[in-house]
Amino acid sequence: MIRISDKVELWSRKEWGAQYSYRLGGGDDPRGGRRFIQKRERTHHFFHHSVIVDLDQTQNVWETDAEVRTNAVVIQNARPDLGGGWNDWPYNFGAYFRPHGKMTIVEGRGGVRSGAHTKYRDVRGVHHNISALATCIAGNTEIAFNIQMYVEALNDWTYYLKHNLGYSTVDQLHPPVGARPGYNTPSDSYGHISVHATACPGSLMYGILPQITFDRPIQEEDDMVDQVARDSIKILVASAHLQEDRLDSHQRKLEHHTAQINFIAAATANQQERLDAMQGSPPPQ
Known part of the structure; x- marks a missing residue:
């Protein structure tokens, strides 16, 4: 055979x-x-x-x-x-x-x-x-x-x-x-x-x-399995890159939101200091 x-x-x-x-x-x-x-x-x-x-x-x-x-x-x-x-x-x-x-x-x-x-x-x-x-x-x-x-x-x-x-x-x-x-x-x-x-x-x-x-x-089955494995790896790599891009996007959005929050917090603190200063000053004569 x-x-x-x-x-x-x-x-x-x-x-x-x-x-x-x-x-x-x-x-x-x-x-x-x-x-x-x-x-x-x-x-x-x-x-x-x-x-x-x-x-x-x-x-x-x-x-x-x-x-x-x-x-x-x-x-x-x-x-x-x-x-x-x-x-x-x-x-x-x-x-x-x-x-x-x-x-x-x-x-x-x-x-x-x-x-x-x-x-x-x-x-x-x-x-x-x-x-x-x-x-x-x-x-x-x-x-x-x-x-x-x-x-x-x-x-x-x-x-x-x-x-x-x-x-x-x-x-x-x-x-x-x-x-x-x-x-x-x-x-x-x-x-x-x-x-x-x-x-x-x-x-x-x-x-x-x-x-x-x-x-x-x-084409032997082993070759086909290898090709399937290669194709699967390509898909996984592409998916990983996509996830990485999405994470980068989320990270950038988070950093932007954090900066906005910090800006608002700083502005609020500054406003509070001004209010406190005004309350502690003597009334005008």
């Missing part, structure tokens, strides 16, 4: 229990007679959803590792109709939403194999299954749930895909051939719906695509 960020982890095929007889996985899987696709050949990225949901009340949230492993195996065996050695995970990677905004990425076919996820060809005439990478959201994002809480995790994944796994050209090709009118929301990644008559990757996932980029640096 690779820890991508505080919110995201990446599992290899071995870690989720892939059947190696398919021989179509990533770096830890045999070649199986098919060539590796070079990273520079990947020029764009699609999001899909599997429509296979978790069998509990939180259909799009996978609470346990066992649920993730079970579903990953289900998806691996979901398309026996492909045949000819093309069955296995259709997608390069899978994304499982976990509780509290966390996410598990599983290696599907991996980044080095041709996919079986997106029909048609790109603007250069290259099939999307060769030129594009695909990440599949495990679940059905037509079903209402709080997908917004996973935007940060998805950004961590796409950043890692481009900058750490080395797919530096994965956001270069825009737009692909076959883009459908009304489904070209400006974003770094495409939805399957952008090039094919389908609801995939679901309306909720499609709706957050503009918030997902390949270039937003991963």
Whole structure:
């Protein structure tokens, strides 16, 4: 398991229990007679959803590792109709939403194999299954749930895909051939719906695509805590300065009032002395 960020982890095929007889996985899987696709050949990225949901009340949230492993195996065996050695995970990677905004990425076919996820060809005439990478959201994002809480995790994944796994050209090709009118929301990644008559990757996932980029640096929780602490200190310092200014203002007012009182007291004492002097003097002749 690779820890991508505080919110995201990446599992290899071995870690989720892939059947190696398919021989179509990533770096830890045999070649199986098919060539590796070079990273520079990947020029764009699609999001899909599997429509296979978790069998509990939180259909799009996978609470346990066992649920993730079970579903990953289900998806691996979901398309026996492909045949000819093309069955296995259709997608390069899978994304499982976990509780509290966390996410598990599983290696599907991996980044080095041709996919079986997106029909048609790109603007250069290259099939999307060769030129594009695909990440599949495990679940059905037509079903209402709080997908917004996973935007940060998805950004961590796409950043890692481009900058750490080395797919530096994965956001270069825009737009692909076959883009459908009304489904070209400006974003770094495409939805399957952008090039094919389908609801995939679901309306909720499609709706957050503009918030997902390949270039937003991963921010760890410790960094965020430090930033919150720095911001809090700034607020406290500003508040202290404000209080100090207020105290200075009150002090100046107090000094002014004290001076007035002293002036009145002195004037009163002087007046009293004059009265006393007048009372003690002899009456005029």
